Amino acid sequence: MSKRRAPEVAPETGSPRTLIELVYTRIRDDIVEGRLAPGEKLRIEHLRLRYGIGAGTLREAVTRLVSDALVETEGQRGFRVTPISLQDLADLTELRLHIELDALRQSIRLGGAAWRTQLQRAFEALDGCAITPQNRKQWEALNTHFHEVLISGRPSAWTLRVWRVLARHGERYRRVAIALLPTQRRDVVGEHRQIYEAAMDGNEARAALALEAHIRASYDLLARDGSLPAQAAMRSTGPLRKALHYDGSAT
Incomplete structure (x- = not known):
C-alpha cells in the first residue's frame, strides 16, 4: 500500500x-x-x-x-x-496533547522531505517575527501556522479540522496568560526551536517532550497565579x- x-x-x-x-x-x-x-x-x-x-x-x-x-x-x-476557567484549560490542554503528540510523531515518521521543507519555512518565518504588542496578530498567525505544519505530516484531514478549533481556544488562553501575567517571561522562541530541531533531527521522543512542555506552559502559569476561576x-x-x-x- x-x-x-x-x-x-x-x-x-x-x-x-x-x-x-x-x-x-x-x-x-x-x-x-x-x-x-x-x-x-x-x-x-x-x-x-x-x-x-x-x-x-x-x-x-x-x-x-x-x-x-x-x-x-x-x-x-x-x-x-x-x-473560561482553569478546569476548561486543563481539559483543553490534555486534549491538545492527546492529538498533537501522536500527530507530531507520525509526521516525523511519515512526513518526508517535503514536510521538513515546509516546517523549515514555517519555523524561519516565526523565528524572524519579534513578539511585540504591535505585531501580536502577525506573530499569532505565524505561531498557529508553525504548529499546524508540525502535525500536517500525518495525512489526516480530521486531525487538522479538530486541531484548528482547539488552536483557537489555545490562543484565547495564551492571550489571557499574557494579560494576567505581564511580568512572567517564557522563552517561547527557545521552546519553538527545541521542538523544531528535534523534529528536523527525526527524534520523535525529544520532539514530543519539547512540545508537551510547550503546551503545558500556559496552564502551569495560570494554575500557579490563581486568577482564573476554577470552574466556568x-x-x-x-x-x-x-x-x-x-x-x-x-x-
Whole structure:
C-alpha cells in the first residue's frame, strides 16, 4: 500500500470570501483577542450596532461560533461568549496533547522531505517575527501556522479540522496568560526551536517532550497565579475583567 501524501498547509490569509465569513471572523477574533468577554451576552441588537451588519447574517455567524465552542446558547435567551476557567484549560490542554503528540510523531515518521521543507519555512518565518504588542496578530498567525505544519505530516484531514478549533481556544488562553501575567517571561522562541530541531533531527521522543512542555506552559502559569476561576462562571468580573481590558460594548 502506497503512502498517502500529506497536503501542504498554507497559512491563513485573513481574507474571508463571504459576508457571513467576514462577520464570523470578526466576532471570532474579538472573542479570542479579548474584546468580547468570557460569559458576555451576545444580544443581536447590540451586535448590529457594533458590527453594522443585519440580524440574519449575525445569527448565522454566531451559530457557526457555537460549533467552534467559542459561543454558547442560552436556551430561549440567546447567546453568550463561552466562559473560561482553569478546569476548561486543563481539559483543553490534555486534549491538545492527546492529538498533537501522536500527530507530531507520525509526521516525523511519515512526513518526508517535503514536510521538513515546509516546517523549515514555517519555523524561519516565526523565528524572524519579534513578539511585540504591535505585531501580536502577525506573530499569532505565524505561531498557529508553525504548529499546524508540525502535525500536517500525518495525512489526516480530521486531525487538522479538530486541531484548528482547539488552536483557537489555545490562543484565547495564551492571550489571557499574557494579560494576567505581564511580568512572567517564557522563552517561547527557545521552546519553538527545541521542538523544531528535534523534529528536523527525526527524534520523535525529544520532539514530543519539547512540545508537551510547550503546551503545558500556559496552564502551569495560570494554575500557579490563581486568577482564573476554577470552574466556568457566568461572567468575568473583578481583577480578571480589568486585566483583560474588556470593553463591554456587546452587553
